[in-house]
Amino acid sequence: MLQTRVARTRRIALIGLAGALAVSMTACATSDRDAGGGGGTGGTMVFGTVGNPKMFDPAFTDEGETYRVTRQILDTLVQNKAGTAELEPSLAEKWAPSNDGKTWTFNLKQGVKFSDGTVFDAAAVCANFDRWYNMKGAAAQSQMIYYGDVFEGFAHNEGKATGDPVYKSCEAKDPATAVLNLTKAKGAFPAAFTLPAFAMQSPTAMKKYDADKVTQSGDSFTYSDYAYKYVSGTGPFKLEGWDQGKGEITMVRNDQSAVKAKLDKLIFKVIPDENARKQALKAGDIQGYDYPAPADYGLLRNDKNQVLIRPSFSVLYLGINQKNNPKLADVRVRQALAYGVNRAQFSQSKLAEGSEPATEFVPKAIAGYTDDVTKYPYDPAKAKDLLAQAGASNLTLKFYYPTEVTRPYMPNPADTFTAISEDLRKIGVTIEPVAKPWNGGYKDDVQQAGKQDIHLLGWTGDYNDAGNFVGTFFGRKKTEFGFDNADLFKALGDADAAAAGEAHTKAYQEANKKIMEYVPAVPVAYPTSALVVSEKVKGITPSPLTDERFSTATVN
Template sequence: MKTTAVLAASVSLGLAGCATSDRTTDSGSATGSGSSTASGGAGDTFTFGAAGAPEVFDPYYASDGETFRVTRQIFQGLLGIKPGTADPQPELAESWEPSEDGLTWTFKLRQGVKFTDGEAFNAAAVCYNFERMFDQNEVAQAGPAEYWAYTMLGFKGSETESLYKSCEAKDDSTAVINLTRYTSDFPVMLTLESFSMQSPKALKDGDANNVQKEGDGFKYPAYAMAPVGTGPYKLGKYDEANKTISLVRNDDFWGEKAKTANLVFKIIPDESTRRQELEAGSINAYDLPNPADWKGLEDAGNKVLVRPAFNILYMGLNPEKNSKLQDLKVRKAIYMALNRDQLVATQLPEGAKVATQFMPDTVAGYNSSLQPTKYDVEGAKALLKEAGAEGMTLQFAYPSEVSRPYMPNPQSIADALTADLEAVGIKVEVVTKPWNGGYLDGVDNGLFDAWLLGWTGDYNSANNFIGTFFGSDVNDFHTWKTDFGKTLSKELSDANGIVDEGKRTTAYEALNQKIMEEYLPGLAISHSPPALVVGKGVDGLTASPLTAEMFDTVTVAKS
């Protein structure tokens, strides 16, 4: 999930991006613990307290977790996500098979599926969707079609060559997607909400691609607020005045029907207010409860579902702005100065752990032989002295007005790390800016010596982590400005292009070791398991490492 405003250029989502994207102490399944229920539920309605409102309901033009939380219930992709994991599973495609060179992928489609406007889902619909995503106007290319730009890189007619080449409908149940080059991200990238299948008729009738620039934002076509998918729910009403989004069950859904007839998202930006509404019974669940509240919520009879951690908190370093950071010894000294065991124990939620590398251990390519850099005050001082950097000054930035799954309280984390740095003789100049009020722009533009940021994975791929961080000539770590940056970028590109899975995994394991021991472009801090909370009488909700929960399995006990 993206952590910055520009997905294609830097490390978000906020798949809550990101959030932008964006997790284990139990199976993640909620179990009802009483007969009472929220008034928002009434047995046939599940009401979720959402932190924000979608700008559009067309997932192709979305990039934030709050939008995807809604559209995920309306749409489906060729690939889905196995509940409780980050692993792909069949959804609208029952199976898929690559050619030997990995450039041609044949998808066998589920038959008998219809969009909620009655149109048939088939191979022609798949190809229509991919061609629609590929053929975007300049406004969309530079703006809201950012997930395509991030994954497929180029559009029809653009200077950048697209990963996507073409789509062929062999017959109603067979779609073939051709790529211009191999990538380990395909087809797992198709689990992203932006690749959801939408009704070709509705897209065409709604002039869906007609995105226009409007002031500092965009003007979207009518279809963007009236989407048509194949999912277990369909859009009922978006009541902006009362800040609610109402979905209704798709009774013609091809699979098992949703357990509740109504799914309501009540928009409540403040986390403490969401808790109060849960306690009052006006909502049934909400995301990212404050870790300090977990015990109290459970003591009150609610269920806190802790997601497996699929994220990373890191300290970025900018050797171009602070020349002392060009010395590997200085970067290692700073890493040794950080008491990460204490940080995890005192500042992060239960289940958090110290990171050994820039990806979680569930991703193929994770190097299990790496050990955490040891906390060593005297060793750090010795390295700083050896590098001629005793008493160096480090400008250190952290964000305000934000809470992220990997960084629940940025100020307290920054305070702890600042104290560690000062303990080895580093003079720290602390800077803070609002998350969307200068901080992310400051990171993008290299305004800080060091900073806190993080990432929640979009999908289960090593390239989605370290390839995003260090593999392009534009990234938050500014590695293209370093002597080793071009070498690392090529090494990552080469690894991503290895078709053989075993050899590719070995290559990524070796690269993780080089990144941590030879390059050290940034400092991996920790992995934190975010949570969501459900109220009494709620059952059937499975927590997702990707924060990609489905709500069609949820039941709410009648009061």
């Protein structure tokens, strides 16, 4: 998400199904976030989702079901214009870096309050940044995925955090001016300020409800009541309650917000089964749901529903953990897996319209993509030969895949697992399947414990910068992949620090070449996804970042 460190405008064309996406670094743009506000038309909208969120404090997660909720109740300093990856003002009306990129000044919207009545001002901004930087405890730090990726380290690193922090301090020059001081320029700013993990939360509520308390038991984490009940933001909705038994998250209009939601109430209802979501829409029990099966697009349209297709901004990959199985540390084995996956057939038969096979981990729309990488076209014979050369003709792999979830890059995990497993069996690999619920062990097993040999994961871009993809995946040692490659880490670090523009792009292109020679994982596809809403629903714009805003929605 972090994009530039100089005071200039940068625009990159993003070609997708919904047309051109533009990424603008203009810091003084005029906000249209109040357009169409002016109060609600009333009523309730019920939207079907595929799974329960982890909780509601976005600082402690990187998963979409939490962010779906927090994007409605919390605001960031900078946001993406609806339907694009273009930057526009949010809680910050203007922002600008110093010449050396180490200082960022935010001119804040005034007259804004959090839903608990606390005033939003520069002191509140600094309280949030100081909170992340000073977070204590290995358990809490381990859950701050985005902070670790972007700011690289804490005031006192505990647990797995080892980097030197990019954050230095925050100054409230006056109530309307916050100044962020960094230890070094960061090539991805300011777009990372749009990350839901960096949303502004009420310092009063966080202190009252002990928001920083995170405890770990085995692979499970527990958070304070704040994260489940009392999250307080400046967004158009506020949390009313979460009935986990019924799988319903209820939000009501936040009258403190500068953006007035048109709805009185918004309910996210968890319906894990795809057919059940479809039937609930048909019966009128819900007015929309996410991730309809591509095969259903025609039927849904025939029933006069609106299928809103998101521009592609995702990558699906077959992850490889080199730590558990020594054979996977041999590049020839990883190359064999790459040659053994029929990406073209998978993309055409299992994914939505507009999806394409992937050749690298950066989608074509992102600056830093290059066609000049080592490619691995489907070639089972070559895959078998490479396995034989590596003494791995009888390779057995524990293949982890998630259940109880649908992701933008993976609409049906079971189908994805089946298709790729069959491809790998054809080159002589024995597959031991391991299925785990997404928020019931899968992510912890794969990303925290590294129990798998291979696995399915992916990424929907948070901002238009190659570092948000390859830097997030391969920029440092990670349990998920189990390798240590100092040359690759350095190449990605240098690219992140390169000046915006041509130098930044070329640095990531060179890093992408190194990645595809090393093959730390196998890029499979650049998928698209969609949401479907009733013909009665107006005002929802599909977002490449899955950043759909419900404050503008109406139900007639």
